[in-house]
Amino acid sequence: MTDKDILLRVGARIRELRKEKGFTQEALGEKGGFHFSYIGQIERGEKNVALLNLAKIAEALEVDISQLFIQAHREDSEETQADIQEINYMLNQQNPQKVAMAKNVVKEIFNYK
Structure with missing residues (x-):
């Protein structure tokens, strides 16, 4: 698995959880303390997001950080x-x-x- 594959998978999972919660990128960004464009970049696999920022995103989504790495098959x-x-x-x-x-x-x- 390449670095890009990892970024795309985590980004897709964040998008999936965000949509399940009914959040827009703007709402998630606001709740987590990020600009909405940063959320979009993460979801598209364009940013190598820091672990501490992943923890903040998980908290904003009200899920355990491990849920960001679990693919819903x-x-x-x-x-x-x-x-x-x-x-x-x-x-x-x-x-x-x-x-x-x-x-x-x-x-x-x-x-x-």
């Missing part, structure tokens, strides 16, 4: 995506022991070994 409904984000949020609030317990429960539910 599934054709889930908005409700399913919201459920997944809620589960992720809940897990991020727990201590490591509870996260491990939840992982084991999910493995059992899906018969995943």
Whole structure:
């Protein structure tokens, strides 16, 4: 994967999350403290955005920064995506022991070994 591929993928994911939240580039820029043209450059893969700026964008989008690097390959409904984000949020609030317990429960539910 080339550097440009990485920039394009992250930019596309930011655009996807921004649209899911119903934000314009201007609204996201304002919420994150950036000019809207900078958001557009990131979304088009034209800027090698700094990690701290990615954290600010994730915060403005109200998602964990890891969500900026996850490609949505599934054709889930908005409700399913919201459920997944809620589960992720809940897990991020727990201590490591509870996260491990939840992982084991999910493995059992899906018969995943």
